Every structure is written in C-alpha cells, then in structure tokens.
Amino acid sequence: xxxxxxxxxxxxxxxxxxxxxxxxxxxxxxxxxxxxxxxxxxxxxxxxxxxxxxxxxxxxxxxxxxxxxxxxxxxxxxxxxxxxxxxxxxxxxxxxxxxxxxxxxxxxxxxxxxxxxxxxxxxxxxxxxxxxxxxxxxxxxxxxxxxxxxxxxxxx
Amino acid sequence: xxxxxxxxxxxxxxxxxxxxxxxxxxxxxxxxxxxxxxxxxxxxxxxxxxxxxxxxxxxxxxxxxxxxxxxxxxxxxxxxxxxxxxxxxxxxxxxxxxxxxxxxxxxxxxxxxxxxxxxxxxxxxxxxxxxxxxxxxxxxxxxxxxxxxxxxxxxx
Amino acid sequence: xxxxxxxxxxxxxxxxxxxxxxxxxxxxxxxxxxxxxxxxxxxxxxxxxxxxxxxxxxxxxxxxxxxxxxxxxxxxxxxxxxxxxxxxxxxxxxxxxxxxxxxxxxxxxxxxxxxxxxxxxxxxxxxxxxxxxxxxxxxxxxxxxxxxxxxxxxxx
Numbered sequence: 221x222x223x224x225x226x227x228x229x230x231x232x233x234x235x236x237x238x239x240x241x242x243x244x245x246x247x248x249x250x251x252x253x254x255x256x257x258x259x260x261x262x263x264x265x266x267x268x269x270x271x272x273x274x275x276x277x278x279x280x281x282x283x284x285x286x287x288x289x290x291x292x293x294x295x296x297x298x299x300x301x302x303x304x305x306x307x308x309x310x311x312x313x314x315x316x317x318x319x320x321x322x323x324x325x326x327x328x329x330x331x332x333x334x335x336x337x338x339x340x341x342x343x344x345x346x347x348x349x350x351x352x353x354x355x356x357x358x359x360x361x362x363x364x365x366x367x368x369x370x371x372x373x374x375x376x
Numbered sequence: 377x378x379x380x381x382x383x384x385x386x387x388x389x390x391x392x393x394x395x396x397x398x399x400x401x402x403x404x405x406x407x408x409x410x411x412x413x414x415x416x417x418x419x420x421x422x423x424x425x426x427x428x429x430x431x432x433x434x435x436x437x438x439x440x441x442x443x444x445x446x447x448x449x450x451x452x453x454x455x456x457x458x459x460x461x462x463x464x465x466x467x468x469x470x471x472x473x474x475x476x477x478x479x480x481x482x483x484x485x486x487x488x489x490x491x492x493x494x495x496x497x498x499x500x501x502x503x504x505x506x507x508x509x510x511x512x513x514x515x516x517x518x519x520x521x522x523x524x525x526x527x528x529x530x531x532x
Numbered sequence: 533x534x535x536x537x538x539x540x541x542x543x544x545x546x547x548x549x550x551x552x553x554x555x556x557x558x559x560x561x562x563x564x565x566x567x568x569x570x571x572x573x574x575x576x577x578x579x580x581x582x583x584x585x586x587x588x589x590x591x592x593x594x595x596x597x598x599x600x601x602x603x604x605x606x607x608x609x610x611x612x613x614x615x616x617x618x619x620x621x622x623x624x625x626x627x628x629x630x631x632x633x634x635x636x637x638x639x640x641x642x643x644x645x646x647x648x649x650x651x652x653x654x655x656x657x658x659x660x661x662x663x664x665x666x667x668x669x670x671x672x673x674x675x676x677x678x679x680x681x682x683x684x685x686x687x688x
Contacts, residue, residue: 242658246628248683250658262650263662267630269683270583271426274631277663316402318423319430321523323665327513338418346398346406350419351433351523353479354513357639357666367633367663371404371425427582472558474579475586477679483669494574502554502562506575507589507679509635510669527560527581 251275253309257283257302266306273310273370277323278302279362288362292330296364297337303368304341312370314341317348323365327354330363407431409465413439413458422462429466429526433479434458435518444518448486452520453493459524460497468526470497473504479521483510486520563587565621569595569614578618585622585682589635590614591674600674604642608676609649615680616653624682626653629660635677639666642676 243249251266251273252259259265266275280295281288281302289298304314324330331352338347348368358365399405407422407429408415415421422431436451437444437458445454460470480486487508494503504524514521555561563578563585564571571577578587592607593600593614601610616626636642643664650659660680670677 244627244658244683245625246623246683246685248628248630262647262654262657262659264657264659266661269630270685272630274661274681276631276661277665311402313401315400316404318404318425318428319432319525321663323663327515331515335418342418345418345420346400347418347420349422349430349432351477351479351521352515353433353511353521355665356512356668359639359643359664365663365665369430369631371400371402373402373426467558469557471556472560474560474581474584475588475681483671487671491574498574501574501576502556503574503576505578505586505588507633507635507677508671509589509667509677512668525586527556527558529558529582 251306251309253306255283256305256309257281258286266310268310268372268374271371271373272318273307273312273372275303275306275368275370277365277367278306279358279360279365288360292363293333293337295362296330296333297340299364299366300337300341303366307368307370307372310370310372312372314348315346316370316372318369318371319349319351320366320368322350322352323355323358323367324352325354325356325358325363327352334364407462407465409462411439412461412465413437414442422466424466424528424530427527427529428474429463429468429528431459431462431524431526433521433523434462435514435516435521444516448519449489449493452486452489453496455520455522456493456497459522463524463526463528466526466528468528471502472526472528473524474527475505475507475525477523478506478508479511479514479523480508481510481512481514481519483508490520563618563621565618567595568617568621569593570598578622580622580684580686583683583685584630585619585624585684587615587618587680587682589677589679590618591670591672591677600672604675605645605649607674608642608645609652611676611678612649612653615678619680619682619684622682622684624684627658628682628684629680630683631661631663631681633679634662634664635667635670635679636664637666637668637670637675639664646676
C-alpha cells in the first residue's frame with residue numbers, strides 16, 4: 221500500500237514538473253505532438269497561447285525519416301501537411317487558419333505548385349489570407365516554407 | 377400568411393447556410409467586404425478570429441478595375457488603402473493596427489515613399505510597429521506589399 | 533487650496549490626454565518603455581492588444597547611443613535584448629514568446645550566431661517557434677532583425 225502511494229506521489233511530482241516545463245510563466249504551451257518532425261536546434265514546432273495556435277515555418281521534411289521529401293510538389297505538400305498535423309494537435313483544422321505566409325525561392329516555378337496543393341488540401345475554399353514572397357534563401361537551401369497561425373478557442 | 381412563413385423559413389435556411397460557409401468550424405470569419413479587390417486564387421482578403429483581424433498581404437491593386445495602379449507612390453498608397461478598407465469592414469481603423477510588415481523590392485527607392493504615405497494616412501501618429509524588408513520578388517513582379525494585423529474587440 | 537485643486541485638475545487633464553494618445557480607439561496600447569531605443573520614423577517599438585504583445589522588428593541598436601553595435605555576434609545579441617526589454621515592459625519574458633521571425637542577410641554566416649545567442653538567452657529551452665529567412669536587404673544594410681510576438685494576459 222505504501223508503495224502505491226509512493227508511486228502515485230512520484231508520478232504526480234514528475235507530471236507536475238513536465239507540465240511546468242511545457243508551459244511558460246504566462247501560460248504559453250510549447251507543442252511537440254507525437255508523430256511530428258523532431259526539432260534539433262533552438263526552436264519549437266509551435267505554441268498555443270490563449271485561443272491561438274502559432275506554428276513555426278514548416279518545410280517538406282518527412283516525419284518518418286526527418287529528411288527532406290524529394291520532388292518539388294511532394295515537398296511542398298509535405299510542408300503543408302506538417303503544419304496541418306501540428307494545428308490539429310490543438311484542435312484547429314486547415315480551415316481554421318487565420319493567416320499563412322508562404323516563402324518560396326522561385327515565384328514563377330513554385331507558386332503554381334503551392335496553388336495546386338492548396339486546392340487539394342482546402343478543397344473549394346474558403347482559403348486563408350496568404351502573403352507569398354520570393355526570398356533569397358531558406359534553411360538547407362530549401363525551396364518552400366509555410367508559416368501558419370490558427371484559431372482554436374480553448375475549452376472552458 | 378403561409379407564404380410569409382415559407383419565405384421566412386427559406387431566408388433563415390439560406391442565411392444559415394451562408395453563415396456556415398463564411399465561418400470555419402472554430403469560428404474564423406472569412407472577409408470579403410463589398411468594394412474590395414476580388415481574389416481569384418487560393419487565398420482570401422482577410423479573416424476575423426476572436427478580437428483580431430488578419431489582412432492578407434495587400435498590393436496596389438485598384439478595386440474598380442482589379443489591375444495595378446500606375447506610379448510608385450500611388451501604388452503604395454493604394455496598397456495601404458486596400459488594407460484599410462478590409463480592416464474597417466470589421467471595425468478597425470489604421471490606428472488599431474497591432475503590427476504591419478512591409479515588403480519592398482528596393483529599400484532605397486521605396487522606403488521613403490512608404491514613410492511619406494504612412495505620414496499621410498496615420499497623420500502625426502502613433503504609428504504601428506513595423507518590420508520593413510527588401511525581398512527578392514513579389515507576385516506579378518510588384519514593388520510593394522503590406523500585411524497588417526488589427527485589434528477590434530468583438531461586440532459582446 | 534484653490535491652487536492645489538487647479539494643479540490636480542491640470543494633471544488629470546494632461547494625463548487623460550496622454551492616455552488617449554497612447555491608446556487607439558479600440559484600445560491598442562503603443563509601447564515606448566523607458567530605456568528602449570528611440571524611433572524616429574513612422575513606426576513604433578511595439579503594441580499591446582488584449583493579451584498579446586507585438587514587438588516591431590528589432591535590430592542591434594544600442595539604446596544608450598541609438599547607433600548600431602559593432603561585431604556580428606554582439607549586434608545579434610543586442611537585437612534580441614531590445615526585443616526582450618520591450619516584451620518585459622508588458623510583463624512577458626522571452627519564454628513567453630509565441631513566435632519569432634528572424635531575418636538575416638546571410639544564412640550560412642549568421643544562423644549559427646543566432647542559434648548561439650538564443651542558447652545563451654533561452655538556456656536549455658523550450659525555445660519559441662521560429663521562422664528564419666535570408667532576405668535581400670534590411671534597413672541600413674543591417675545583417676539581422678528579429679520580430680517577436682508575446683503572450684501576457686492582461687491583469688483583470
């Protein structure tokens with residue numbers, strides 16, 4: 221009986237510690253859903269704060285291998301799917317995006333592919349507000365990155 | 377009398393449908409105010425979610441013709457005015473901007489024009505927090521784009 | 533006695549005016565904390581709206597001299613510290629960042645320095661979601677800029 225109490229106390233303690241680490245002093249929750257890509261550097265996949273979910277710029281990395289997907293269209297699709305998975309882990313669908321910003325390294329080559337993938341994923345719409353930019357370089361000399369903000373009112 | 381009831385029921389039904397399409401599962405409202413430019417691709421002009429209004433990157437497109445305004449300064453002004461109209465449709469003035477991000481394709485040429493137009497539109501301030509960036513290319517090889525986020529507490 | 537009343541009335545009036553200027557019609561508060569860098573153009577350092585704090589793109593400007601810090605790493609650190617100070621003035625720590633966007637003019641040269649400075653400032657994490665981009669040019673031909681959004685629930 222004593223052992224059960226000790227285990228329960230230990231679990232409560234460690235869970236309490238985990239929860240403290242996961243939330244910031246003001247209550248920002250750091251997201252690391254199961255099945256998502258792993259971050260190795262000084263960044264996290266996303267956060268929840270109040271009713272909003274903020275997803276870091278996502279690229280076409282396969283969560284199974286943590287390496288870049290081959291093929292422009294497939295890689296762009298994977299970037300959107302990575303964003304989708306993180307948003308869904310907090311109860312937001314793609315349709316609940318309040319804004320996306322799309323970064324490509326060639327507007328003429330990649331914007332049509334972005335449009336095609338969005339039609340596939342959002343169906344007939346409505347689509348989110350989008351800002352699309354051709355920039356000089358992405359991490360790992362990648363071709364595409366998408367950053368999304370979502371709305372998912374916290375359960376009261 | 378029966379006809380009136382039938383019409384009322386029909387209106388309620390169609391309005392309900394419209395409202396369902398306009399709002400996401402979590403309550404994100406897609407914005408398409410009358411008089412604004414028309415979107416033809418996989419994006420929307422803006423959203424409202426909770427107390428915030430998110431406007432897509434706006435360029436100097438004339439809503440009357442849906443084509444780019446001629447002249448650098450006039451085009452930059454039109455971009456800001458397009459953003460303003462969408463924000464105002466949800467009860468936010470330019471003064472209620474919480475942040476703007478300005479993208480230009482030539483910092484030396486266009487930043488002074490952005491400053492001039494902002495002085496004109498915001499008067500003596502306060503101005504919103506701004507991040508201004510020279511990027512490689514915008515859609516349609518345009519020179520200027522502005523993305524704004526606004527605060528407009530929902531009427532309770 | 534009359535004088536005291538007159539002074540009190542005057543103070544109330546001027547403080548009221550100041551407060552009106554500081555807040556937008558919808559209640560956006562413009563931030564200009566003591567000790568921060570001074571803005572000279574058409575922009576502000578940050579805003580608070582509801583429970584969120586929006587900090588403008590910060591560069592490595594020394595608040596004491598209002599000029600750029602020398603040395604790549606020192607300048608990047610100063611940019612983060614400028615952001616930190618503004619966030620803290622509204623009760624948000626670096627740990628309460630919901631997202632940062634980092635702009636550099638050379639991914640290979642400056643991303644490792646950004647990582648190093650973040651490790652120093654955030655310790656062992658968690659880190660915020662981050663989007664890092666190499667863009668064509670920053671204001672004053674600078675090398676680094678960071679834009680942060682923070683969560684700091686308003687005291688009720």
